[in-house]
Amino acid sequence: AQSVTQLGSHVSVSEGALVLLRCNYSSSVPPYLFWYVQYPNQGLQLLLKYTSAATLVKGINGFEAEFKKSETSFHLTKPSAHMSDAAEYFCAVSVDFGNEKLTFGTGTRLTIIP
Amino acid sequence: EAGVTQFPSHSVIEKGQTVTLRCDPISGHDNLYWYRRVMGKEIKFLLHFVKESKQDESGMPNNRFLAERTGGTYSTLKVQPAELEDSGVYFCASSPQGLVPYNEQFFGPGTRLTVL
Numbered sequence: 001a002q003s004v005t006q007l008g009s010h011v012s013v014s015e016g017a018l019v020l021l022r023c024n025y026s027s028s029v030p031p032y033l034f035w036y037v038q039y040p041n042q043g044l045q046l047l048l049k050y051t052s053a054a055t056l057v058k059g060i061n062g063f064e065a066e067f068k069k070s071e072t073s074f075h076l077t078k079p080s081a082h083m084s085d086a087a088e089y090f091c092a093v094s095v096d097f098g099n100e101k102l103t104f105g106t107g108t109r110l111t112i113i114p
Numbered sequence: 115e116a117g118v119t120q121f122p123s124h125s126v127i128e129k130g131q132t133v134t135l136r137c138d139p140i141s142g143h144d145n146l147y148w149y150r151r152v153m154g155k156e157i158k159f160l161l162h163f164v165k166e167s168k169q170d171e172s173g174m175p176n177n178r179f180l181a182e183r184t185g186g187t188y189s190t191l192k193v194q195p196a197e198l199e200d201s202g203v204y205f206c207a208s209s210p211q212g213l214v215p216y217n218e219q220f221f222g223p224g225t226r227l228t229v230l
Contacts, residue, residue, distance in 0.1 A: 004156075032216050043118065043205065043221035044157075051216050090157065100209070100216060101147060101170065104157040 002027040002093045006105035014113045019063075019078040021108050023091030026072065033074040034092045034102065035065055044090065050074060061085070086112045116140070118222035120206050126228045132194040135225045139188070139208030146189050147209075147219060148181060152202040160204075163189060164211070175200075196229045203227070 007022040025031060032051050036044040048059025055067040061084075065076045074091060088109045092102040119138045127133050139146050148160040160179070161171040165186035174181070178197070183189040193200050203226050207219040 036221075041223065043223045044207075045221070046218055049216065049218070092157075094216065100145075100219070101159040101162055101173075102149075102157075102219065103159070104149075106154075106156045 002031060002095050002103050004091050004093050004103055004105035006091050006108050008108055009106060010109050010111065012111040012113055013081045015083055016080050019076070019081045019085065019110065021076040021089050021091075021110065023065075023074045023076065023105060024072050025074060025091070025093045027093060027095055029095050032094045032100075033065075033067060034094070035059065035063070035074075035076050036090045036092060036104075038088045038090065038107075040087075047076070047089075081112050083112050083114065086110055118206055118208050118220050120204075120222040120225050122225060123223065124226045124228075126230065127196055128230050129198055130195045132192065133196055133227060135191045135193075135204050135227070137189045137191070137206030137208075137222060139206070140220055142210065143208035143220075144186070144211040145209040145217065145219075146183060147207040148189070148191055149205040149207065150202050151205065151224075152199075157205065160191075193227075196227075198229050201227055201229045 003026045005024045034049045035047040048057045050067045058064045063078045091105040094100045121136045146163040151157040159173040162169045163183045180192045203224040205224045206222045209217040209219045
């Protein structure tokens with residue numbers, strides 16, 4: 001069975017500072033990895049995904065993540081935080097081909113300090 | 115194109131009552147998933163439909179939960195009778211059937227269920 005660990009349920013960064021949200025996964029087979037974002041009163045929106053192509057994945061809104069197999073990590077970064085980045089972020093893994101159910105981490109709430 | 119919609123957005127019921135949640139997927143999406151997030155915990159998979167058939171219901175908590183997908187279009191999730199631990203946010207997601215390595219799931223805004 002697969003699992004996801006997100007370190008830090010709450011992260012605060014200053015506007016313009018680096019955003020780093022951590023995600024580690026556990027999987028017995030090569031995984032697909034995802035980052036989703038949820039803004040208030042909205043559904044989850046896919047930020048980016050890793051599907052065994054390039055290990056550095058670029059997503060929307062300037063976010064990117066790097067798949068590191070040796071560290072079983074898929075951390076999310078953005079060079080310069082913007083006020084609009086304040087939201088909750090979820091890391092997820094899927095390994096079931098044909099039934100692509102997602103296994104999520106507990107989420108990280110990102111606060112941007114003006 | 116309309117996204118995934120869920121109704122109601124909020125529901126407050128008393129223990130022992132019945133509640134039915136509805137999800138309308140994106141038109142043409144054969145895959146429909148239900149997930150639940152209990153407060154402070156991770157979002158957990160409940161079940162997966164392909165068209166009108168249940169592909170995987172391994173995440174359903176118990177037999178108080180019944181999911182249906184009429185004609186492969188919208189889906190309902192009924193909780194009967196509701197218990198306090200059923201409180202949480204119920205998300206629905208849909209995705210197309212395809213040959214790409216992974217079909218993106220599009221999520222609805224969720225239904226917040228509170229059982230008193």
